[in-house]
Amino acid sequence: MNEGVEWALHSCLNLAWVGEEQAVTAARLAAYHELPSAYLNKQLQALVRAGILTSVCGPKGGFRLARPLDRITVMDVVVAIEGPDDAFRCTEIRGKGPGAAPGKPDAECAIAGAMGRAELAWRRELAAQTLDDVRIQAERQAPTAPDRVRRLLGTG
Amino acid sequence: MNEGVEWALHSCLNLAWVGEEQAVTAARLAAYHELPSAYLNKQLQALVRAGILTSVCGPKGGFRLARPLDRITVMDVVVAIEGPDDAFRCTEIRGKGPGAAPGKPDAECAIAGAMGRAELAWRRELAAQTLDDVRIQAERQAPTAPDRVRRLLGTG
DNA sequence: GAATCACTACTCGGATAGGGTGTGTCCGAGTATACATGG
Protein backbone atom coordinates (compact mmCIF):
# COMPACT_ATOMS: atom_id res chain seq x y z
CA MET A 1 0.00 0.00 0.00
CA ASN A 2 1.04 3.53 -0.77
CA GLU A 3 3.05 5.10 2.02
CA GLY A 4 1.27 8.41 1.48
CA VAL A 5 -1.84 6.99 3.16
CA GLU A 6 -0.12 7.04 6.52
CA TRP A 7 1.16 10.57 5.95
CA ALA A 8 -2.26 11.79 4.87
CA LEU A 9 -4.01 10.34 7.91
CA HIS A 10 -1.50 11.87 10.33
CA SER A 11 -1.73 15.21 8.53
CA CYS A 12 -5.52 15.25 8.77
CA LEU A 13 -5.38 14.67 12.51
CA ASN A 14 -2.74 17.37 12.89
CA LEU A 15 -4.87 19.81 10.90
CA ALA A 16 -7.81 19.06 13.18
CA TRP A 17 -5.73 19.71 16.29
CA VAL A 18 -4.43 22.99 14.91
CA GLY A 19 -7.98 24.12 14.27
CA GLU A 20 -9.89 25.05 11.17
CA GLU A 21 -9.43 28.78 11.59
CA GLN A 22 -5.86 28.71 10.29
CA ALA A 23 -4.23 27.03 7.31
CA VAL A 24 -1.03 25.04 7.67
CA THR A 25 1.54 24.79 4.90
CA ALA A 26 2.78 21.48 3.55
CA ALA A 27 6.30 22.42 4.65
CA ARG A 28 5.25 22.72 8.31
CA LEU A 29 3.23 19.52 8.25
CA ALA A 30 6.17 17.72 6.69
CA ALA A 31 8.73 19.12 9.13
CA TYR A 32 6.60 17.95 12.03
CA HIS A 33 7.35 14.33 11.14
CA GLU A 34 10.54 14.87 9.10
CA LEU A 35 8.90 13.99 5.81
CA PRO A 36 9.91 15.24 2.33
CA SER A 37 7.75 18.33 2.00
CA ALA A 38 7.35 18.32 -1.78
CA TYR A 39 6.13 14.75 -1.77
CA LEU A 40 3.75 15.31 1.12
CA ASN A 41 2.45 18.26 -0.84
CA LYS A 42 1.63 15.85 -3.64
CA GLN A 43 -0.40 13.66 -1.30
CA LEU A 44 -2.24 16.65 0.16
CA GLN A 45 -3.14 17.71 -3.35
CA ALA A 46 -4.85 14.36 -3.78
CA LEU A 47 -6.86 15.04 -0.63
CA VAL A 48 -7.86 18.41 -2.06
CA ARG A 49 -9.02 16.78 -5.30
CA ALA A 50 -11.05 14.35 -3.21
CA GLY A 51 -12.71 17.22 -1.37
CA ILE A 52 -11.25 16.30 2.01
CA LEU A 53 -9.03 19.37 2.31
CA THR A 54 -9.16 22.90 0.96
CA SER A 55 -6.08 24.80 -0.09
CA VAL A 56 -5.14 28.41 -0.69
CA CYS A 57 -2.01 29.69 -2.37
CA GLY A 58 0.18 32.57 -1.34
CA PRO A 59 1.26 33.93 2.03
CA LYS A 60 -1.00 32.87 4.90
CA GLY A 61 -1.92 30.02 2.59
CA GLY A 62 -1.82 26.30 3.21
CA PHE A 63 -4.24 23.45 3.82
CA ARG A 64 -7.21 23.04 6.12
CA LEU A 65 -9.94 20.46 6.57
CA ALA A 66 -12.90 20.83 4.25
CA ARG A 67 -15.31 19.34 6.82
CA PRO A 68 -15.25 18.09 10.42
CA LEU A 69 -13.38 14.91 11.24
CA ASP A 70 -16.56 13.01 12.03
CA ARG A 71 -17.63 13.42 8.43
CA ILE A 72 -14.40 11.96 7.01
CA THR A 73 -13.98 8.21 7.02
CA VAL A 74 -10.67 6.41 6.89
CA MET A 75 -11.75 4.97 3.58
CA ASP A 76 -12.23 8.44 2.13
CA VAL A 77 -8.53 9.09 2.71
CA VAL A 78 -7.46 5.69 1.41
CA VAL A 79 -9.48 6.11 -1.77
CA ALA A 80 -8.14 9.63 -2.25
CA ILE A 81 -4.54 8.40 -2.17
CA GLU A 82 -4.77 4.88 -3.55
CA GLY A 83 -7.51 5.42 -6.08
CA PRO A 84 -10.89 3.73 -6.33
CA ASP A 85 -9.71 0.49 -7.96
CA ASP A 86 -9.83 -2.78 -6.08
CA ALA A 87 -6.51 -4.33 -5.14
CA PHE A 88 -7.51 -7.61 -6.78
CA ARG A 89 -8.58 -7.23 -10.38
CA CYS A 90 -10.02 -10.20 -12.19
CA THR A 91 -8.45 -10.50 -15.65
CA GLU A 92 -10.94 -13.17 -16.68
CA ILE A 93 -8.35 -15.75 -17.57
CA ARG A 94 -11.06 -18.41 -17.38
CA GLY A 95 -12.36 -16.98 -20.66
CA LYS A 96 -8.97 -17.26 -22.38
CA GLY A 97 -7.42 -20.26 -24.05
CA PRO A 98 -8.80 -23.75 -24.68
CA GLY A 99 -10.27 -23.83 -21.18
CA ALA A 100 -12.77 -21.14 -22.04
CA ALA A 101 -16.40 -22.04 -21.65
CA PRO A 102 -18.43 -21.84 -24.86
CA GLY A 103 -20.37 -18.62 -25.09
CA LYS A 104 -20.11 -15.77 -22.69
CA PRO A 105 -20.09 -16.42 -18.95
CA ASP A 106 -23.30 -15.04 -17.49
CA ALA A 107 -22.16 -15.17 -13.87
CA GLU A 108 -19.24 -13.61 -12.07
CA CYS A 109 -16.09 -15.67 -11.69
CA ALA A 110 -16.27 -17.54 -8.38
CA ILE A 111 -12.70 -16.57 -7.59
CA ALA A 112 -13.38 -12.91 -8.24
CA GLY A 113 -16.43 -13.27 -6.01
CA ALA A 114 -14.41 -14.69 -3.14
CA MET A 115 -11.78 -11.97 -3.39
CA GLY A 116 -14.47 -9.34 -3.80
CA ARG A 117 -16.20 -10.37 -0.58
CA ALA A 118 -12.94 -9.95 1.30
CA GLU A 119 -12.30 -6.55 -0.20
CA LEU A 120 -15.83 -5.53 0.63
CA ALA A 121 -15.24 -6.45 4.26
CA TRP A 122 -12.06 -4.38 4.20
CA ARG A 123 -13.83 -1.37 2.75
CA ARG A 124 -16.74 -1.69 5.15
CA GLU A 125 -14.36 -1.64 8.09
CA LEU A 126 -12.54 1.39 6.74
CA ALA A 127 -15.79 3.21 6.00
CA ALA A 128 -17.13 2.46 9.48
CA GLN A 129 -14.33 4.39 11.15
CA THR A 130 -14.31 8.17 10.97
CA LEU A 131 -11.19 10.22 11.52
CA ASP A 132 -12.84 11.51 14.68
CA ASP A 133 -12.88 7.96 16.08
CA VAL A 134 -9.18 7.72 15.28
CA ARG A 135 -8.55 11.10 16.89
CA ILE A 136 -10.31 10.07 20.10
CA GLN A 137 -8.26 6.90 20.25
CA ALA A 138 -5.06 8.81 19.55
CA GLU A 139 -5.77 11.36 22.29
CA ARG A 140 -6.49 8.55 24.72
CA GLN A 141 -3.10 7.01 23.99
CA ALA A 142 -1.14 10.27 23.78
CA PRO A 143 -2.97 13.05 25.66
CA THR A 144 -0.18 15.56 25.06
CA ALA A 145 -0.29 15.26 21.29
CA PRO A 146 -2.87 18.00 20.61
CA ASP A 147 -0.92 20.53 22.65
CA ARG A 148 2.32 19.71 20.91
CA VAL A 149 0.68 20.08 17.52
CA ARG A 150 -0.88 23.43 18.39
CA ARG A 151 2.39 24.69 19.80
CA LEU A 152 4.56 23.59 16.87
CA LEU A 153 2.17 24.05 13.96
CA GLY A 154 0.00 26.89 15.22
CA THR A 155 0.72 30.41 14.08
CA GLY A 156 1.32 31.54 17.62
CA MET B 1 -2.24 -7.03 -5.80
CA ASN B 2 -0.04 -9.55 -7.50
CA GLU B 3 -1.61 -11.01 -10.62
CA GLY B 4 -0.21 -14.44 -9.74
CA VAL B 5 -2.85 -14.80 -7.03
CA GLU B 6 -5.55 -15.18 -9.66
CA TRP B 7 -3.47 -17.69 -11.61
CA ALA B 8 -2.70 -19.71 -8.49
CA LEU B 9 -6.34 -19.93 -7.45
CA HIS B 10 -7.46 -21.06 -10.88
CA SER B 11 -4.64 -23.58 -11.05
CA CYS B 12 -5.57 -25.07 -7.68
CA LEU B 13 -9.15 -25.58 -8.81
CA ASN B 14 -7.96 -27.13 -12.05
CA LEU B 15 -5.67 -29.49 -10.17
CA ALA B 16 -8.58 -30.56 -8.01
CA TRP B 17 -10.74 -31.27 -11.04
CA VAL B 18 -8.01 -33.29 -12.70
CA GLY B 19 -7.69 -35.41 -9.57
CA GLU B 20 -4.90 -36.05 -7.14
CA GLU B 21 -3.79 -39.31 -8.74
CA GLN B 22 -1.94 -37.56 -11.56
CA ALA B 23 0.45 -34.63 -11.63
CA VAL B 24 -0.01 -31.78 -14.11
CA THR B 25 2.91 -29.82 -15.53
CA ALA B 26 3.12 -26.05 -15.34
CA ALA B 27 3.16 -25.92 -19.14
CA ARG B 28 -0.23 -27.63 -19.37
CA LEU B 29 -1.79 -25.52 -16.65
CA ALA B 30 -0.48 -22.39 -18.37
CA ALA B 31 -1.67 -23.40 -21.83
CA TYR B 32 -5.16 -24.00 -20.46
CA HIS B 33 -5.55 -20.25 -19.88
CA GLU B 34 -2.90 -18.96 -22.31
CA LEU B 35 -0.55 -17.84 -19.55
CA PRO B 36 3.25 -17.59 -19.75
CA SER B 37 4.29 -21.02 -18.52
CA ALA B 38 7.63 -20.08 -16.98
CA TYR B 39 6.06 -17.36 -14.91
CA LEU B 40 3.18 -19.54 -13.79
CA ASN B 41 5.81 -22.07 -12.80
CA LYS B 42 7.29 -19.42 -10.51
CA GLN B 43 3.96 -18.90 -8.79
CA LEU B 44 3.40 -22.62 -8.40
CA GLN B 45 6.82 -22.88 -6.78
CA ALA B 46 5.60 -20.42 -4.17
CA LEU B 47 2.61 -22.67 -3.51
CA VAL B 48 4.98 -25.61 -3.07
CA ARG B 49 7.09 -23.66 -0.57
CA ALA B 50 3.88 -22.86 1.30
CA GLY B 51 2.96 -26.54 1.47
CA ILE B 52 -0.16 -26.15 -0.68
CA LEU B 53 1.16 -28.15 -3.62
CA THR B 54 3.69 -30.91 -4.04
CA SER B 55 5.94 -31.14 -7.05
CA VAL B 56 8.05 -33.82 -8.72
CA CYS B 57 10.65 -33.32 -11.41
CA GLY B 58 11.22 -35.37 -14.51
CA PRO B 59 8.88 -37.18 -16.89
CA LYS B 60 5.47 -37.91 -15.39
CA GLY B 61 6.31 -35.04 -13.09
CA GLY B 62 4.36 -31.91 -12.33
CA PHE B 63 2.26 -30.43 -9.56
CA ARG B 64 -0.55 -31.81 -7.46
CA LEU B 65 -2.47 -30.69 -4.42
CA ALA B 66 -0.81 -31.41 -1.09
CA ARG B 67 -4.16 -31.73 0.69
CA PRO B 68 -7.89 -31.63 -0.12
CA LEU B 69 -9.45 -28.37 -1.20
CA ASP B 70 -11.52 -28.08 1.96
CA ARG B 71 -8.30 -27.80 3.94
CA ILE B 72 -6.94 -24.91 1.84
CA THR B 73 -8.27 -21.45 2.48
CA VAL B 74 -8.19 -18.60 0.00
CA MET B 75 -5.94 -16.78 2.41
CA ASP B 76 -3.41 -19.61 2.33
CA VAL B 77 -2.97 -19.00 -1.38
CA VAL B 78 -2.85 -15.22 -1.03
CA VAL B 79 -0.21 -15.42 1.69
CA ALA B 80 1.79 -17.91 -0.35
CA ILE B 81 1.97 -15.53 -3.32
CA GLU B 82 1.87 -12.09 -1.71
CA GLY B 83 3.85 -12.85 1.41
CA PRO B 84 2.78 -12.56 5.04
CA ASP B 85 3.29 -8.80 5.37
CA ASP B 86 0.33 -6.47 5.80
CA ALA B 87 -0.44 -4.14 2.93
CA PHE B 88 -0.36 -1.16 5.27
CA ARG B 89 2.85 -0.91 7.22
CA CYS B 90 3.15 1.67 9.96
CA THR B 91 6.48 3.46 9.66
CA GLU B 92 5.96 5.18 13.02
CA ILE B 93 6.35 8.69 11.68
CA ARG B 94 4.69 9.98 14.86
CA GLY B 95 7.94 9.12 16.63
CA LYS B 96 10.06 11.09 14.17
CA GLY B 97 10.81 14.79 14.16
CA PRO B 98 9.81 17.55 16.60
CA GLY B 99 6.31 16.10 16.88
CA ALA B 100 7.59 13.01 18.63
CA ALA B 101 6.18 12.31 22.06
CA PRO B 102 8.76 12.29 24.86
CA GLY B 103 9.79 8.78 25.77
CA LYS B 104 8.69 5.69 23.95
CA PRO B 105 5.05 5.24 22.98
CA ASP B 106 3.58 2.45 25.04
CA ALA B 107 0.48 1.97 22.90
CA GLU B 108 0.00 1.19 19.24
CA CYS B 109 -0.49 4.10 16.87
CA ALA B 110 -4.22 4.79 16.54
CA ILE B 111 -3.89 5.04 12.78
CA ALA B 112 -2.10 1.72 12.56
CA GLY B 113 -4.85 0.30 14.74
CA ALA B 114 -7.59 1.51 12.42
CA MET B 115 -5.86 0.16 9.34
CA GLY B 116 -5.04 -3.05 11.16
CA ARG B 117 -8.68 -3.68 12.03
CA ALA B 118 -9.61 -3.36 8.36
CA GLU B 119 -6.87 -5.71 7.28
CA LEU B 120 -7.95 -8.16 9.94
CA ALA B 121 -11.48 -8.13 8.54
CA TRP B 122 -10.02 -8.77 5.10
CA ARG B 123 -7.94 -11.69 6.31
CA ARG B 124 -10.82 -13.17 8.29
CA GLU B 125 -13.00 -13.15 5.22
CA LEU B 126 -10.29 -14.79 3.13
CA ALA B 127 -9.59 -17.38 5.82
CA ALA B 128 -13.28 -18.21 6.17
CA GLN B 129 -13.53 -19.38 2.59
CA THR B 130 -11.94 -22.66 1.58
CA LEU B 131 -11.07 -23.49 -1.99
CA ASP B 132 -13.77 -26.14 -1.82
CA ASP B 133 -16.35 -23.42 -1.24
CA VAL B 134 -15.02 -21.63 -4.29
CA ARG B 135 -15.08 -24.85 -6.29
CA ILE B 136 -18.72 -25.51 -5.41
CA GLN B 137 -19.64 -21.99 -6.44
CA ALA B 138 -17.66 -22.31 -9.67
CA GLU B 139 -19.32 -25.61 -10.58
CA ARG B 140 -22.72 -24.09 -9.91
CA GLN B 141 -21.95 -21.27 -12.33
CA ALA B 142 -20.16 -23.38 -14.95
CA PRO B 143 -21.18 -27.06 -14.62
CA THR B 144 -19.17 -28.08 -17.66
CA ALA B 145 -15.85 -26.78 -16.33
CA PRO B 146 -14.73 -29.96 -14.51
CA ASP B 147 -15.24 -32.06 -17.61
CA ARG B 148 -13.32 -29.65 -19.81
CA VAL B 149 -10.45 -29.62 -17.34
CA ARG B 150 -10.29 -33.39 -17.14
CA ARG B 151 -10.45 -33.73 -20.89
CA LEU B 152 -7.78 -31.11 -21.66
CA LEU B 153 -5.46 -31.57 -18.70
CA GLY B 154 -5.93 -35.25 -17.90
CA THR B 155 -3.43 -37.75 -19.22
CA GLY B 156 -6.17 -39.57 -21.06
C1' DG C 1 16.49 -64.30 -20.69
C1' DA C 2 17.26 -61.17 -16.95
C1' DA C 3 19.72 -57.72 -14.56
C1' DT C 4 22.49 -53.66 -14.73
C1' DC C 5 24.12 -49.50 -16.42
C1' DA C 6 24.40 -45.46 -19.21
C1' DC C 7 21.79 -42.32 -21.91
C1' DT C 8 18.10 -39.45 -23.12
C1' DA C 9 14.10 -36.75 -22.68
C1' DC C 10 11.44 -34.15 -19.75
C1' DT C 11 10.18 -31.14 -15.71
C1' DC C 12 11.00 -28.34 -11.66
C1' DG C 13 14.04 -24.76 -9.42
C1' DG C 14 16.52 -20.80 -8.96
C1' DA C 15 19.27 -17.12 -11.17
C1' DT C 16 18.93 -13.45 -14.71
C1' DA C 17 16.94 -9.05 -17.66
C1' DG C 18 12.97 -5.57 -18.72
C1' DG C 19 8.84 -2.52 -17.69
C1' DG C 20 5.45 0.00 -14.83
C1' DT C 21 4.16 2.23 -10.78
C1' DG C 22 5.32 4.43 -6.61
C1' DT C 23 8.86 7.81 -4.79
C1' DG C 24 11.12 12.06 -4.82
C1' DT C 25 12.18 16.69 -6.84
C1' DC C 26 11.86 20.99 -9.46
C1' DC C 27 9.92 25.10 -11.53
C1' DG C 28 5.72 27.86 -12.92
C1' DA C 29 0.78 29.76 -11.45
C1' DG C 30 -1.55 32.34 -8.10
C1' DT C 31 -2.21 35.57 -4.02
C1' DA C 32 -1.74 38.51 0.25
C1' DT C 33 1.44 41.76 2.01
C1' DA C 34 4.42 45.78 2.04
C1' DC C 35 6.02 49.74 0.09
C1' DA C 36 6.53 53.57 -2.87
C1' DT C 37 4.09 57.15 -5.18
C1' DG C 38 0.84 60.55 -6.22
C1' DG C 39 -3.20 63.17 -5.01
Add this chain to the structure above:
DNA sequence: CCATGTATACTCGGACACACCCTATCCGAGTAGTGATTC
Protein backbone atom coordinates in the same frame (compact mmCIF):
# COMPACT_ATOMS: atom_id res chain seq x y z
C1' DC D 1 -2.83 61.79 5.47
C1' DC D 2 -5.05 58.45 2.31
C1' DA D 3 -5.71 55.84 -1.87
C1' DT D 4 -3.66 53.33 -5.55
C1' DG D 5 -0.56 50.78 -8.15
C1' DT D 6 3.44 47.87 -8.17
C1' DA D 7 6.87 44.92 -6.64
C1' DT D 8 7.80 41.06 -3.74
C1' DA D 9 7.76 37.07 -1.02
C1' DC D 10 5.48 33.00 -0.20
C1' DT D 11 2.62 28.81 -1.22
C1' DC D 12 0.14 25.50 -4.02
C1' DG D 13 -0.08 22.91 -8.50
C1' DG D 14 1.43 20.20 -11.99
C1' DA D 15 5.42 18.56 -14.95
C1' DC D 16 9.90 16.10 -14.71
C1' DA D 17 13.71 12.18 -13.25
C1' DC D 18 14.93 8.05 -10.25
C1' DA D 19 14.25 3.51 -7.90
C1' DC D 20 12.18 -0.55 -6.62
C1' DC D 21 9.20 -4.42 -7.30
C1' DC D 22 6.36 -7.13 -10.36
C1' DT D 23 6.64 -9.37 -14.80
C1' DA D 24 8.82 -12.30 -17.92
C1' DT D 25 12.51 -15.40 -19.39
C1' DC D 26 16.49 -18.63 -19.57
C1' DC D 27 19.56 -22.25 -18.19
C1' DG D 28 21.03 -25.75 -14.63
C1' DA D 29 19.46 -29.60 -11.09
C1' DG D 30 16.96 -33.69 -10.73
C1' DT D 31 14.29 -37.93 -12.27
C1' DA D 32 11.61 -41.60 -14.92
C1' DG D 33 11.87 -44.17 -18.83
C1' DT D 34 14.50 -46.62 -22.62
C1' DG D 35 17.75 -49.13 -24.83
C1' DA D 36 22.19 -51.43 -25.07
C1' DT D 37 25.26 -54.45 -22.86
C1' DT D 38 26.79 -58.21 -20.18
C1' DC D 39 26.38 -62.38 -17.40
